[in-house]
Amino acid sequence: MTRAVARTAALYLGALAFLFPFYYMIVGSLQSEPDTSLRGAFPTSGLTLGNYSDINSRVDLLRSLTNSGIFTGGVILGTIVFGVLAGYALARLHFRGRGTLFALMLLVQIIPFQLLIIPIYVMIVRTYGLADTYLGMIARSPSTPRLCSSSASSSSLCPRSSSPQRGWTARVSCASCGRWRCHSCGQRW
Amino acid sequence: MSQQVQTTQRRRQRRSPQLATVLGRQPLGIAFAAPYAVFLVVIFAYPLGLAVWISFHDYFFSAPGVQVDRPFVGLANYRDVLGDPAVRQSFVNVVKFLVINVPLTVVSALVLATALNGPVRGRTLLRVSYYVPYVTASVALVAVWLFLFSGSGFVNGLLGSLAPEPSWLINSAWVMPIIAVFVTWKQLGFFILLYLAALQNVPKELYESASTDGAGLLRKFWHVTVPGVRPATTLVVILATITGANLFTEPYLLTNGGGPNGASTSPVLLMYQKGIEQQDPDVASAIGVLLVIGVLLISVASRRITEARD
Numbered sequence: 001m002t003r004a005v006a007r008t009a010a011l012y013l014g015a016l017a018f019l020f021p022f023y024y025m026i027v028g029s030l031q032s033e034p035d036t037s038l039r040g041a042f043p044t045s046g047l048t049l050g051n052y053s054d055i056n057s058r059v060d061l062l063r064s065l066t067n068s069g070i071f072t073g074g075v076i077l078g079t080i081v082f083g084v085l086a087g088y089a090l091a092r093l094h095f096r097g098r099g100t101l102f103a104l105m106l107l108v109q110i111i112p113f114q115l116l117i118i119p120i121y122v123m124i125v126r127t128y129g130l131a132d133t134y135l136g137m138i139a140r141s142p143s144t145p146r147l148c149s150s151s152a153s154s155s156s157l158c159p160r161s162s163s164p165q166r167g168w169t170a171r172v173s174c175a176s177c178g179r180w181r182c183h184s185c186g187q188r189w
Numbered sequence: 190m191s192q193q194v195q196t197t198q199r200r201r202q203r204r205s206p207q208l209a210t211v212l213g214r215q216p217l218g219i220a221f222a223a224p225y226a227v228f229l230v231v232i233f234a235y236p237l238g239l240a241v242w243i244s245f246h247d248y249f250f251s252a253p254g255v256q257v258d259r260p261f262v263g264l265a266n267y268r269d270v271l272g273d274p275a276v277r278q279s280f281v282n283v284v285k286f287l288v289i290n291v292p293l294t295v296v297s298a299l300v301l302a303t304a305l306n307g308p309v310r311g312r313t314l315l316r317v318s319y320y321v322p323y324v325t326a327s328v329a330l331v332a333v334w335l336f337l338f339s340g341s342g343f344v345n346g347l348l349g350s351l352a353p354e355p356s357w358l359i360n361s362a363w364v365m366p367i368i369a370v371f372v373t374w375k376q377l378g379f380f381i382l383l384y385l386a387a388l389q390n391v392p393k394e395l396y397e398s399a400s401t402d403g404a405g406l407l408r409k410f411w412h413v414t415v416p417g418v419r420p421a422t423t424l425v426v427i428l429a430t431i432t433g434a435n436l437f438t439e440p441y442l443l444t445n446g447g448g449p450n451g452a453s454t455s456p457v458l459l460m461y462q463k464g465i466e467q468q469d470p471d472v473a474s475a476i477g478v479l480l481v482i483g484v485l486l487i488s489v490a491s492r493r494i495t496e497a498r499d
């Protein structure tokens with residue numbers, strides 16, 4: 001009992017420590033003048049919402065949020081389509097080049113994006129002419145190949161959780177491989 | 190039904206043995222993997238090959254359409270890089286970072302995951318609390334840590350006379366440990382998640398047997414939990430090493446591009462400075478290739494060490 005109480009208390013203290021910077025961020029956003037001292041972390045006066053109303057005068061908030069939404073949607077769509085397809089193939093199917101593709105997928109995680117930033121800039125901007133476009137931003141984003149690799153790695157766990165027997169049974173029943181995969185693997189998403 | 194399935198499978202295999210030899214047993218996998226493979230080749234493999242090519246040539250930027258001579262210089266860029274004290278300092282900084290960050294991450298993540306795996310009131314709330322820093326943008330959090338660890342900041346206010354002089358982020362001895370703690374804090378949620386998943390595969394019967402044999406909490410943790418999650422530990426070590434070796438955002442934002450006397454300069458930050466700011470992409474590419482080789486070697490070594498008993 002004492003051990004359980006001590007564990008719970010330690011976990012909550014840790015959670016408070018983890019969340020303290022977020023509390024500090026919120027308090028700072030409500031201060032009219034920044035106060036980094038010890039007392040400033042627990043203000044009793046001088047709080048204002050003026051910083052929030054000033055956001056749009058400093059940054060075009062609607063435009064930047066729209067850009068983020070389009071960019072995020074594009075990356076997610078590409079990740080799900082490429083990642084799940086490749087993940088299923090790597091996990092369940094045996095084909096020429098499977099090992100090479102898996103090694104390349106892991107290599108994506110290791111290579112720092114800054115090594116590729118100049119060749120990608122030359123390729124996207126000068127070769128394909130996609131400067132200042134959403135497609136160029138999504139294609140050259142460092143998150144896109146990494147998210148695809150992570151998605152492929154994690155979706156390679158997905159078909160393992162369904163029995164091979166189900167797969168072969170479905171195929172004998174004349175279901176197309178794609179339809180079975182959508183029903184079996186896609187449902188887990 | 191099982192026999193019918195196996196019969197169908199054998200019939201399909203007998204139909205085209207030559208095709209199976211060339212394309213594998215299930216060539217449909219090539220069609221499924223092709224979009225991702227093409228994407229990787231175009232967006233990743235080609236730029237990587239170009240970056241390696243750049244590292245062996247005297248490469249510089251030119252106006253679009255202008256043909257210039259970029260001669261092959263062999264290992265000259267690599268000799269310049271290895272002879273540059275700033276580059277050597279950056280690799281030492283990353284080693285310092287990894288020595289603090291990786292063990293701290295592994296131990297903290299495993300201990301917290303073990304604690305969160307047990308019966309705790311408000312477990313979901315606690316898990317979310319530890320995960321929130323991972324899903325928050327580094328740029329936003331860096332600003333908060335800048336205020337927290339500034340000379341007149343909250344942390345120095347708490348420590349009083351014990352606060353270091355100069356303050357944390359402008360102190361060459363403390364800047365890298367602070368960055369290591371920041372990255373540990375930021376990423377711990379993800380690794381806790383990995384360990385939580387791994388802990389589900391540790392059989393509960395092992396804990397019951399250990400309890401029956403009189404093992405206490407610490408012995409059960411050391412002799413049941415730690416060996417049981419060894420594959421996850423290998424993955425955590427490799428991922429933490431890769432993340433640490435590719436450190437860029439924190440040194441760039443927390444220490445304004447390198448810290449006091451380059452004490453927080455990372456190889457990737459140096460690549461950015463030399464490649465983009467100083468227009469030396471050949472030197473930057475050479476640093477990048479050396480970094481990738483170093484990370485690969487460390488990853489292979491750490492995997493061998495963590496799986497040595499298997």
